Amino acid sequence: MKKTRLALLSGGVSSEREVSLxxxxxxxxxxxxxxxxxAPYDPKxxxxxxxxxxxxxxxxxxxxxxxxxxxxxxxGLLDLLDIPYQGAGVLGSAMAMNKLVAKRLYDGAKVPTxxxxxxxxxxxxDFSKVTGSLGLPLVVKPACAGSSVGMTIVKEExxxxxxxxxxxxxxxxxxxxxxxxxxxxxxxxxxxxELEALPVxxxxxxxxxxxxxxxxxxxxxxxTEICPARIDDKxxxxxxxxxxxxxxxLFLKGYSRxxxxxxxxxxxxxxxxxxxxxxATSLYPQSAKEAGYSFTELLDKLIDxxxxxxxxxxxxxxx
Numbered sequence: 001m002k003k004t005r006l007a008l009l010s011g012g013v014s015s016e017r018e019v020s021l022x023x024x025x026x027x028x029x030x031x032x033x034x035x036x037x038x039a040p041y042d043p044k045x046x047x048x049x050x051x052x053x054x055x056x057x058x059x060x061x062x063x064x065x066x067x068x069x070x071x072x073x074x075x076g077l078l079d080l081l082d083i084p085y086q087g088a089g090v091l092g093s094a095m096a097m098n099k100l101v102a103k104r105l106y107d108g109a110k111v112p113t114x115x116x117x118x119x120x121x122x123x124x125x126d127f128s129k130v131t132g133s134l135g136l137p138l139v140v141k142p143a144c145a146g147s148s149v150g151m152t153i154v155k156e157e158x159x160x161x162x163x164x165x166x167x168x169x170x171x172x173x174x175x176x177x178x179x180x181x182x183x184x185x186x187x188x189x190x191x192x193x194e195l196e197a198l199p200v201x202x203x204x205x206x207x208x209x210x211x212x213x214x215x216x217x218x219x220x221x222x223x224t225e226i227c228p229a230r231i232d233d234k235x236x237x238x239x240x241x242x243x244x245x246x247x248x249x250l251f252l253k254g255y256s257r258x259x260x261x262x263x264x265x266x267x268x269x270x271x272x273x274x275x276x277x278x279x280a281t282s283l284y285p286q287s288a289k290e291a292g293y294s295f296t297e298l299l300d301k302l303i304d305x306x307x308x309x310x311x312x313x314x315x316x317x318x319x
Contacts, residue, residue, distance in 0.1 A: 014066030182263030197240035
């Protein structure tokens with residue numbers, strides 16, 4: 001059987017580079033070497049080589065996080081090179097990466113999301129008006145960063161200025177959002193046109209973590225993850241419906257993972273990830289395993305979905 005020539009993209013130039021490299025190594029180990037001839041590429045150093053090799057590549061796995069990897073830029077390059085890749089295209093990737101755009105699309109699709117205000121770096125912020133509108137505590141986060149980078153929960157107005165400064169260190173636009181305390185949940189979606197909502201995971205950050213922050217996400221033992229989540233069937237069904245609705249609202253394909261909060265029996269969507277963490281113990285592979293997909297089978301599925309979706313995109317090319 002002829003092997004699929006697969007480009008594995010990891011690393012990149014965002015603040016999540018090391019996480020991406022670690023994920024890339026684990027994905028490489030899990031891929032079936034009898035099916036794939038795998039060539040690793042790091043966009044920080046290997047983009048020229050990727051372009052040179054394009055005609056020899058059958059498909060790509062993008063294991064990148066944050067700007068210049070998850071935001072549609074690499075996806076656009078692969079479209080130009082006529083290389084299939086897993087997950088969202090340029091449009092969905094860009095919109096989901098920008099939390100402000102995503103929130104506006106959630107609103108339009110009637111997906112519940114916390115109330116918020118947004119500010120650019122050039123705007124003056126009246127902190128008393130912000131707290132008067134959103135109350136305290138509130139959340140400050142960059143519009144286009146991932147893995148909770150630059151995010152702060154502000155409990156007192158005196159701490160708001162420093163939180164805003166931190167947010168602007170990572171992006172020129174920030175979101176100030178009403179803080180909702182409750183049970184943290186996440187739900188994966190798999191598929192192109194026919195969507196499968198995967199088992200729901202409950203996330204319990206360990207002591208010292210007010211929320212599922214960068215350390216809680218990536219340091220072993222810092223967080224307890226329970227799959228399936230300890231919620232009733234009715235709530236589980238609603239979580240899955242909202243994950244699918246969020247996925248569709250952002251025009252996503254292939255897969256995604258949506259984070260939610262359950263508070264007083266009400267569900268609120270926080271954000272949707274277009275390239276979820278892809279180590280064997282990451283949330284999305286955990287959920288997929290509960291649904292019956294081994295890590296290797298999940299990667300096979302994503303590659304297969306990418307090739308099928310690519311046939312539709314070729315209709316846009318002139319013959």
